[in-house]
Amino acid sequence: MDVKNMDFQKTINKAVDRLSLQQKLIALYILIIIIPIIIFISIYSSNVYDRAINEIRIKSENALEIEKIHIKNNIESMRRTAQMVVSDIEFIDFVKSRNEANIDQLIDFRMNELSNVTRLQANNPAIENIRLYTTNPYITEMWPILFKEDRIMEKPWREEVINRNGMEVWWFDQQTDDVLERLPSQNTAKISLLRELDYPKDEHLGIIEINMFLKNFFPKMFGSVQDPDSVYVVIDKDNNMIRNFHHTYFEDEGIDTEDLKLKFNKSKHEGTGSFQFENNETPYLVITAYIDDLDAYLLNVISLEGLYAETAKTRNVIFSGIIFLVIILSFVTYVLVLLLLKKMYKLKDSMKQVEQGDFSVDVEIDGQDEISELAFHFKSLLGKMNGLIAEAVNKQATAKETELKALKTQIDSHFLYNTLENIKMMAEIEGQYPISDAVTSLGEMMRYNLKWKNDFVVLDEELNYIKNYVDIMNLRLDGLLTLNIDVPQELHDQEVLKMSLQPIIENAIKHGIIPNDQKNEGILQVNARCSEDYIIIEILDNGVGMTKEECESLNLSIQTGVKNQKSDSKGGNGIGIHNVNERIQLYYGTEYGVFVTSEKGEFTMVTVKMPCKIMKGGSQSV
Structure with a gap:
């Protein structure tokens, strides 16, 4: 890996070295302008994108709070209705009676107590049904309020309601068969408030059901005007997703609802929250709000594709405009640099002539800038070089004369060495050995002194x-x-x-x-x-x-x-x-x-x- 990096760096260095000074200056200018611009645009676009997402998040959270208020009102309405039914003493006494009623009693019950319950439903148009399922064998069914509990024996919520011992149970039905065995309609999705009746204490008497269609309970989710870029869904305590199947948002966007539930479960917490995910390279923002009465979460899934595209378009427009401006400025800079370097190119041509051996070049560059100063020193250098060349020619002539003198000196030194050698031989013949040794030492000293090469x-x-x-x-x-x-x-x-x-x-x-x-x-x-x-x-x-x-x-x-x-x-x-x-x-x-x-x-x-x-x-x- 290091070798590859070194080779790449060498290739870059060679490519840069092949550029002229003018091209290097232009490239440096473009880099100095482009790099900060790219960084600025990236940061600016990211900030704009984040601010837009934050605005969407705040807007969606506000919408969810409003929706929660509507849901809260519907919950209170259903609770209030259930409580009024339980508080109707005559109605409850008739239901728990263990004696079979005669015709007069039945007519009286229908005209009074049962009518009171029917009026509760009429006074709350959002409530679809008020039903009581009783186990009392002496009670005759009176539609659409009073039913035998046998009709709900197969309902999945019955056992849970009984186990809650009088505590309310909220149950979502996306689409189920009606207890009256009528054909299901297109909008039978509903939510039910269920409570057990026991009389005497701890003795099961029946189950009260107050239900409301989901289109009334969740007005945003089932509204007639739908936002094509967002959808509302509910995830209940059993991780079931409740949604408007007439709104094909998930099918159009290609979102897997199971995958969405997995992502939600990783980030969910009580209160209001949010998380983001991507599907098919499209970003999505999900705002969540916890509904504590239902132990469920209300989700608003928002597509950010339009926001992302708009941000990218704005970024590209700004970047294109800046690139166009940089090109214009680069051209202007190129011309200005060319004018500034004109003197340098003239000086370079003069140096090439000197390199080829023409020392008579006359460098005429006027001005007070650095290049003019460099040209002045180069001109002075040429003058000194010409002077040194003339001096070298004179020295060469002098060297010839010096060589002749050195040759003469060499001849003289050889003559001197030979003379000393003769004196040494004469001293030895005469037996004057101290003189012979002294002459030998003197000869070696002279040889050491005269032959100075280093x-x-x-x-x-x-x-x-x-x-x-x-x-x-x-x-x-x-x-x-x-x-x-x-x-x-x-x-x-x-x-x-x-x-x-x-x-x-x-x-x-x-x-x-x-x-x-x-x-x-x-x-x-x-x-x-x-x-x-x-x-x-x-x-x-x-x-x-x-x-x-x-x-x-x-x-x-x-x-x-x-x-x-x-x-x-x-x-x-x-x-x-x-x-x-x-x-x-x-x-x-x-x-x-x-x-x-x-x-x-x-x-x-x-x-x-x-x-x-x-x-x-x-x-x-x-």
């Missing part, structure tokens, strides 16, 4: 050079000097600057050993050790030494280059200790260099610190 040598070569130097100085000092070298074998190939130790040896002899009036043996000790990343070379002499103040002054002179009597060196080849320190810091850095410690009348020790760099195979510089 600033770096191995430590072993520098040590051989100071050996030859001490041998020459012993001719002058009658063998006063003794040189001891203690350097581990692995450091013999350590890289050092050429002629970095000889000026220190010369300084030690000239200012330390020779001024010693006692003329004792002068001992020069050279030690070397290496840490992980640097090497320490110590050169110790047993000369006159220095006081603390003189030593500090000398160290200051070495670091700053300010000459004083303690630190200046005029012997040897003229490279002072300060020059050695300066060369080391120039090549390796200021953390390296030379430092002096001394005790008056005892010793002087010069410490040289350089990076540890082993030159495998030795040096080729000499």
Whole structure:
């Protein structure tokens, strides 16, 4: 996955690199404009959509509250009717009578008590039926109020009503056969309030049924004017869905009612609530309201397809308008950038001519902007380049002359080496071996000095050079000097600057050993050790030494280059200790260099610190 990402990133980088600066600026401009616009439109559309849904939710919740008020009124009306029937003492006494009534009693009952119950129904036109199903064998059925309980023995609600011991039971019948065994009509869906009558106490007497058609009980659900984008349904305590089957909303929308019930059961709670779901990529909003008297939920299922389409249309119109505006602005920006970069393109063409070898290009770009300033510096650069070319031609001619002089010098040095070799042979023939050794040392020193091809040598070569130097100085000092070298074998190939130790040896002899009036043996000790990343070379002499103040002054002179009597060196080849320190810091850095410690009348020790760099195979510089 990482490899694919890297390849994709490389492809993008290559594509961007192939674009001109003008195209990059236009692309950057479009990105800077388009990306915030897309984000803004998305957020704005989402907020508009959410606000619209919230408005729909509030409107639907208000409609549900109004519907609940209607339902509450219908519930109270049915309860009040049931209570008035139960409270009619003459009616109830006749029903619970255990004596068979004669004709006069029956006529009197029908004309009075039964008429009172019939008037209750007439006074409540929304109530469809008031019925009493009795188990009293002495009672004769009087339609449409009084019936034998045998007619409802198969009803599914009978057992539940008896088990509730006089508590009311609400029952929904979507479409059932009438107890009078009439044909079912098209609108027989109803809701029934059922209560058990017991007399005496705990003795079953009958069941009262007050029912109302659902079209009257739920006016919104069964209203004649239906909203094509929404539908009302009820889900009862047994998870049965009660709805208006004449409204084909679910069939038209292709919504599975069982799936809707599952989604509802996952989010239902008492009171008013809502949830959303999708069906066939169409969003829906469901507002729920709990009806505690019925232990049921009233649902308003609302399609958001129209809202979603309207929001998308608005978003697309806004986005299209902005895209059109961005295209116009991009074209204008393209022209303006072209004018702004005209000077840069002219400067680029001039650079191409210089690249092809034409250094006589005249860059004429006026103005005070950055490109004009760049053109001015480029023109100055061309002038310097032309001057350097002329200088290089002159130097080339001078180099030819220098080569001739170098050839002459080489011939002279060979002549000198041959002469010294002849003197050495003559000294050996005469038995003057000290003179022969001195001539040999002098020849090696001259060869080391004259053949300077590199600033770096191995430590072993520098040590051989100071050996030859001490041998020459012993001719002058009658063998006063003794040189001891203690350097581990692995450091013999350590890289050092050429002629970095000889000026220190010369300084030690000239200012330390020779001024010693006692003329004792002068001992020069050279030690070397290496840490992980640097090497320490110590050169110790047993000369006159220095006081603390003189030593500090000398160290200051070495670091700053300010000459004083303690630190200046005029012997040897003229490279002072300060020059050695300066060369080391120039090549390796200021953390390296030379430092002096001394005790008056005892010793002087010069410490040289350089990076540890082993030159495998030795040096080729000499």
